[in-house]
Amino acid sequence: MDQTLPPNPRRHFLGVVTSAVGTVGLVAVAIPFVTTMTPSERARAAGGPVDVPLASVPPGTIATVEWRGRPVWILHRTPAMLAALGGHDAELVDPASQQDQQPFYARNATRATRPEFFIATAVCTHLGCIPAFRPEVAPPDLGPRWPGGFFCPCHGSTFDLAGRVFRNVPAPRNLEIPPYSFAGDSVVVGVEPLEANT
Numbered sequence: 001m002d003q004t005l006p007p008n009p010r011r012h013f014l015g016v017v018t019s020a021v022g023t024v025g026l027v028a029v030a031i032p033f034v035t036t037m038t039p040s041e042r043a044r045a046a047g048g049p050v051d052v053p054l055a056s057v058p059p060g061t062i063a064t065v066e067w068r069g070r071p072v073w074i075l076h077r078t079p080a081m082l083a084a085l086g087g088h089d090a091e092l093v094d095p096a097s098q099q100d101q102q103p104f105y106a107r108n109a110t111r112a113t114r115p116e117f118f119i120a121t122a123v124c125t126h127l128g129c130i131p132a133f134r135p136e137v138a139p140p141d142l143g144p145r146w147p148g149g150f151f152c153p154c155h156g157s158t159f160d161l162a163g164r165v166f167r168n169v170p171a172p173r174n175l176e177i178p179p180y181s182f183a184g185d186s187v188v189v190g191v192e193p194l195e196a197n198t
Helices: 009-037 041-047 079-086
Strands: 050-053 062-067 070-076 117-121 132-134 149-151 158-160 180-183 186-189
Touching: 050 062, 070 186, 117 186
Parallel strands: none
Antiparallel strands: 050 186, 062 070, 070 117, 132 149, 149 158, 180 186
């Protein structure tokens, strides 16, 4: 004697509806979760190269841009600023930039591919504070030997106008040089120059 029950159309319908509603609910919950895993527009922009017109940085001024979530300085040095770089090598930790925190094209006295433009990450190498731009020579608070440069007010670290760290301060290394290149009348932060890839 066969004990199987005849198919119940109502039960089958409820099973299909329940599965459909569960699937829709699962998709509704998954979409916001998956969306949070993709980077925001701002995050994507912060990781890409930053193009800065050189005309926007007149001689003697400094511009700050954001690259990969960090501030980057673009300093347009005057002839007087460049001349001030040569008189205090004995007071610097790494005057020839031999430590390995900058690209090879910044291992020179100006730490730049074009001497008049200094590009550096605006983060102190001690604890990550942002130093202040202090271009004036021998101000009262920094003393008669101050040649102009960057002063970190948090713990007193000092750097010259090429981002080279002075001796006897908390910061152990020169300011970091990010990858950059020149393209026409702009500097592009975040892109190595073509000669770096050859």
